[in-house]
Each structure stands twice: as C-alpha cells, then as structure tokens.
Amino acid sequence: MNKFAFILHPIRISDITRRFPIFKALPASLTQGIFKQVPPFKTAHITGIKSITGQEAEGWFIVVPWSPEMLLNTRWPIVLDKILKAGHIAEELGVDIMGLGAFLKVVGDKGVSVAKGLSVPVTTGNSYTTASAVQGALLGAERLGIDPKNAHATVVGATGAIGAACARVLCPKVGHLTLCARSMGPLEALQQELRLLNGAEVGIVTDSHEAIKQAEIVITVTSATDTLIEPEDIRPGAVVCDVARPRNVSQAVYERRRDVLVIDGGVIKVPGENVDFGMNFGFPPKHAEACMAETIALCLEGRFESFTIGGDISAQKVSEIDQIATKHGFEISGFRRFERAIPDEEVEAIRKAAGR
Numbered sequence: 001m002n003k004f005a006f007i008l009h010p011i012r013i014s015d016i017t018r019r020f021p022i023f024k025a026l027p028a029s030l031t032q033g034i035f036k037q038v039p040p041f042k043t044a045h046i047t048g049i050k051s052i053t054g055q056e057a058e059g060w061f062i063v064v065p066w067s068p069e070m071l072l073n074t075r076w077p078i079v080l081d082k083i084l085k086a087g088h089i090a091e092e093l094g095v096d097i098m099g100l101g102a103f104l105k106v107v108g109d110k111g112v113s114v115a116k117g118l119s120v121p122v123t124t125g126n127s128y129t130t131a132s133a134v135q136g137a138l139l140g141a142e143r144l145g146i147d148p149k150n151a152h153a154t155v156v157g158a159t160g161a162i163g164a165a166c167a168r169v170l171c172p173k174v175g176h177l178t179l180c181a182r183s184m185g186p187l188e189a190l191q192q193e194l195r196l197l198n199g200a201e202v203g204i205v206t207d208s209h210e211a212i213k214q215a216e217i218v219i220t221v222t223s224a225t226d227t228l229i230e231p232e233d234i235r236p237g238a239v240v241c242d243v244a245r246p247r248n249v250s251q252a253v254y255e256r257r258r259d260v261l262v263i264d265g266g267v268i269k270v271p272g273e274n275v276d277f278g279m280n281f282g283f284p285p286k287h288a289e290a291c292m293a294e295t296i297a298l299c300l301e302g303r304f305e306s307f308t309i310g311g312d313i314s315a316q317k318v319s320e321i322d323q324i325a326t327k328h329g330f331e332i333s334g335f336r337r338f339e340r341a342i343p344d345e346e347v348e349a350i351r352k353a354a355g356r
Contacts, residue, residue, distance in 0.1 A: 099295030125291025237354030
C-alpha cells in the first residue's frame with residue numbers, strides 16, 4: 001500500500017483552542033507565543049482511501065501549530081526549519097510523498113527548499129487546486145446562464161502561483177480577463193505572457209474592488225489574512241469562486257446578496273467507501289481540499305515526485321493532475337459555501353434574482 005503525509009497548520013486561533021480548550025481563556029497573542037515553541041506533531045492516521053482502479057493508500061496528518069500570521073511574520077529560515085522538522089516525521093513514517101497545506105505552501109519559495117531538504121518528494125497541491133477552481137467557476141457560470149466566451153472574468157491574486165495558473169487556464173475560455181494583484185510589475189509580465197495565447201482581452205488593475213465590480217466570473221486566491229470582498233463589490237448575477245483560506249469573501253456577501261453565487265473552491269470528494277481522515281477539519285465525510293487531494297492522487301498513481309513546487313504552474317501540469325484524479329475517482333463536490341452544500345433550488349433562486 002502506498003503511503004503519504006500531509007502537513008497542515010491551524011487557520012485560526014480558534015482551531016488551536018478547539019483542540020486544546022485550556023487556552024481559550026488566554027489572549028490570542030499569548031496563545032500564539034506558546035505554540036511558537038511547540039514542535040510539529042503527528043495528529044491523525046488516514047485510512048480507507050481506495051481508487052476506482054483498486055489501488056489503496058494510507059496517510060498521516062502532521063501539524064505545524066502556527067497560524068497564518070505567525071508563518072507570514074517569521075523569518076523564512078525559521079519557518080523552513082519548522083516545516084523540515086514536520087517532514088522528518090513524515091520520513092520516519094516511511095511515506096512515499098508529502099503534501100503542504102494552506103500557508104505552508106505560500107511562504108518562502110513555495111516548496112522548493114522543503115523538497116531539497118528532504119528525501120521524500122513534496123507537492124503543494126496547487127495544480128489540482130487550479131483545476132478544481134476553474135472547473136467550479138465555469139460550472140457556476142453555466143448554472144447562472146453566463147456564456148464564458150462572452151463573459152468578463154477576474155482573477156484576484158493573479159500573480160500568485162495558483163492565481164497565475166488560473167489565469168493561464170481561463171484565458172482561452174473567456175472573452176475578457178482582468179488580472180488583479182498588489183504590484184503592477186508582475187501584473188504587466190503576466191499580461192504580456194497571456195497576450196501570446198491569443199485568448200481573452202487581458203487587463204490589469206491593483207484595486208480588487210475595481211477589478212470585481214464588472215466581472216461576471218471571479219476567482220479569488222490571495223494570501224490575505226482578512227476578507228477582501230464585501231457585498232457592495234459584486235455585480236448582480238456573478239459567480240465568485242473563493243479558493244483562499246482564510247476566505248477572501250466576507251460572509252456578509254452570503255447574508256446580504258441573494259443575487260450572486262459564491263462557492264468554495266477546491267472541495268474534492270476522495271474515493272473509497274470507508275475514507276476516514278481521523279480528525280474533523282470542517283468538511284463532510286470523505287471530502288478534502290484539492291491540495292490534499294493532489295497528494296493522495298499522486299500517491300495512488302505511484303507518481304512519487306515533487307509534482308507541483310515553486311511559483312510557476314503550467315496549464316499542462318493542471319491538465320495532467322486533473323486526468324490522474326479523474327482516473328482514480330476523485331470528484332469536485334458540487335457547490336459549497338462556508339462548509340454547507342448549496343442546493344439546486346438555491347442556485348435557481350440566485351439565477352432568477354439576477355434577472356437571468
């Protein structure tokens with residue numbers, strides 16, 4: 001049986017206090033200071049994963065107990081050392097491949113130094129995250145009656161690894177594409193690259209509110225730790241696929257805007273009748289983030305290589321991991337928002353409220 005490990009970290013301080021209730025009474029800053037000294041640890045055994053081809057896999061979750069703010073605000077050599085210690089636990093478990101989750105794949109050089117420092121291959125999962133985000137956004141557009149070929153799409157966080165990959169995949173599929181990020185220089189470079197694809201007309205902006213207001217299809221995938229998109233930012237009838245964790249879209253959008261479809265990006269159903277992740281991380285049974293699903297799919301396939309690392313993800317890689325995942329029975333999990341399934345009736349009500 002092939003084996004994998006997935007390295008994750010708490011997204012919010014509440015994730016720490018839920019597991020260790022004794023810290024609930026402490027200020028968040030003190031809790032973070034305490035857990036900054038805690039070494040990585042193995043937290044759960046993952047069983048029951050079985051491909052539709054018959055291949056099986058097992059795995060382990062290993063936790064780096066740092067919040068996004070701690071990872072982003074600590075010097076990279078210190079963060080790298082912490083991730084490598086988690087990787088050494090994976091090596092001792094005898095795994096064939098290891099995945100990086102959430103901000104562990106954002107900080108530093110996006111997995112390159114981690115892969116160099118370990119004997120086990122490493123993947124960030126960003127290729128399958130890209131594939132599932134674009135598929136989800138386009139499926140949402142179809143359900144709302146939007147023709148992508150004539151639609152205005154926006155990628156927020158377009159110069160990040162996943163954002164740039166989403167832009168590369170979307171460009172031939174939409175009529176107009178707006179790229180949004182904080183720095184104009186990287187935006188201009190990506191704009192020039194995409195113009196060579198003979199796809200959509202490509203524009204660039206640094207103001208996310210401006211970028212979103214005209215878009216019918218939005219994919220947002222920034223590394224911001226606070227929400228960026230508020231109810232007044234989105235045009236009626238738009239579909240917004242929020243890939244970021246923590247989320248870029250405010251929950252107020254769901255509460256106040258009944259004429260837009262906001263969906264979580266990258267939620268995947270993992271194959272196997274008895275999948276057990278050994279812990280509750282907020283998803284329904286048998287479901288996981290696409291980055292984790294990429295690690296599992298590569299494990300089932302026997303592709304023990306550093307498949308997705310660094311900041312440059314090609315459309316070819318995105319297509320390849322999508323084919324591997326499909327081969328083994330992974331599925332995009334319909335439409336979800338804030339850990340809740342969106343029923344067909346609600347999607348239809350959104351379409352009607354938007355006047356389509």
